[in-house]
Amino acid sequence: xxxxxxxxxxxxxxxxxxxxxxxxxxxxxxxxxxxxxxxxxxxxxxxxxxxxxxxxxxxxxxxxxx
Amino acid sequence: xxxxxxxxxxxxxxxxxxxxxxxxxxxxxxxxxxxxxxxxxxxxxxxxxxxxxxxxxxxxxxxxxxxxxxxxxxxxxxxxxxxxxxxxxxxxxxxxxxxxxxxxxxxxxxxxxxxxxxxxxxxxxxxxxxxxxxxxxxxxxxxxxxxxxxxxxxxxxxxxxxxxxxxxxxxxxxxxxxxxxxxxxxxxxxxxxxxxxxxxxxxxxxxxxxxxxxxxxxxxxxxxxxxxxxxxxxxxxxxxxxxxxxxxxxxxxxxxxxxxxxxxxxxxxxxxxxxxxxxxxxxxxxxxx
Numbered sequence: 123x124x125x126x127x128x129x130x131x132x133x134x135x136x137x138x139x140x141x142x143x144x145x146x147x148x149x150x151x152x153x154x155x156x157x158x159x160x161x162x163x164x165x166x167x168x169x170x171x172x173x174x175x176x177x178x179x180x181x182x183x184x185x186x187x188x
Numbered sequence: 189x190x191x192x193x194x195x196x197x198x199x200x201x202x203x204x205x206x207x208x209x210x211x212x213x214x215x216x217x218x219x220x221x222x223x224x225x226x227x228x229x230x231x232x233x234x235x236x237x238x239x240x241x242x243x244x245x246x247x248x249x250x251x252x253x254x255x256x257x258x259x260x261x262x263x264x265x266x267x268x269x270x271x272x273x274x275x276x277x278x279x280x281x282x283x284x285x286x287x288x289x290x291x292x293x294x295x296x297x298x299x300x301x302x303x304x305x306x307x308x309x310x311x312x313x314x315x316x317x318x319x320x321x322x323x324x325x326x327x328x329x330x331x332x333x334x335x336x337x338x339x340x341x342x343x344x345x346x347x348x349x350x351x352x353x354x355x356x357x358x359x360x361x362x363x364x365x366x367x368x369x370x371x372x373x374x375x376x377x378x379x380x381x382x383x384x385x386x387x388x389x390x391x392x393x394x395x396x397x398x399x400x401x402x403x404x405x406x407x408x409x410x411x412x413x414x415x416x417x418x419x420x421x422x423x424x425x426x427x428x429x430x431x432x433x434x435x436x437x438x439x440x441x442x443x444x445x446x447x448x449x450x451x452x453x454x455x456x457x458x459x460x461x462x463x464x465x466x467x468x469x470x471x472x473x474x475x476x477x
Contacts, residue, residue, distance in 0.1 A: 165285070169463060172456035176407045179414035 127185045134181035141174040219318075219420050223339045224330045226322050237332055238339035241317075245308035245336060278302060285462045290361070290469060294462075297353055301346060302458040308336035309416060309450030313443070318424070337416040337453075340409065347405035347412075350461045358468040370468060371397045404464055408457055415453045419446045 149167040223236035256271030278299045283291040312335030320332045372394035374386040426438040
């Protein structure tokens, strides 16, 4: 039981990490392509990074309520 | 004499900062998950160590506003100028997200929550705050001050308040018929048999929407709590790794990570709640701005 809990959180962390790195890469590209839109891109990427991290945080907590 | 009035108002704020930073010895063990109340047994048992920190944050914001508005001038100078810049940039930022009409109604909540979360986060990061301890009734050493947002009660309280306000604002902005239409009604125009099919499909979509609306406050509170509590655990844990004299070294980089996370989590909490409100309040004739 303990292994599956740790495994779930590790998977969620891996997914979160990949998600945010893809987001970061695309945000950098978008800002590079259109520097004028830096602030809107920043706002959107902060919102999406928060949602991605939210998934990890939810898994990290949901695992404890067995 | 006038010159000293603003100083007199700011003095308690400075004292408050110094008070929390006075004990600067590094160290501090693992942060327990639940806050502890230094007033156990007395009628004030509900005042926990994180409540004290939140009140200090609120008091700090109050003093800041009082100092900024003690000597108002048309051309703002010094403290008032900084306060005006801060509030105005926050207002414009939320205005760009929410649109002019909505931001007039809701800025008091979003701006206030942002400032409170930010102040409480940074108050908890003052070095030495964790070292002010007291011995509770059964002999355990407990920290007197604990990060306000490192306590799920505080973040859950804020997100539940937002959930109630979101419901009230959505109902008053859209009107009850539009509110439910916004969630369940089929979007786009369909004719005859297709319409019947679409109604069923969009009803299911509406149920999914309800579930996501219900998850939002939970996600908001867990996200803020998880990030801040995790950060404090990291700082505490890293300090425990090395001998006492070198305790500050491993946690130094994480300290600045925490400063950034504190700002970003404050921004994320309020920005997401503003975006959630905007999602439910957009009307079809919304002009692109």
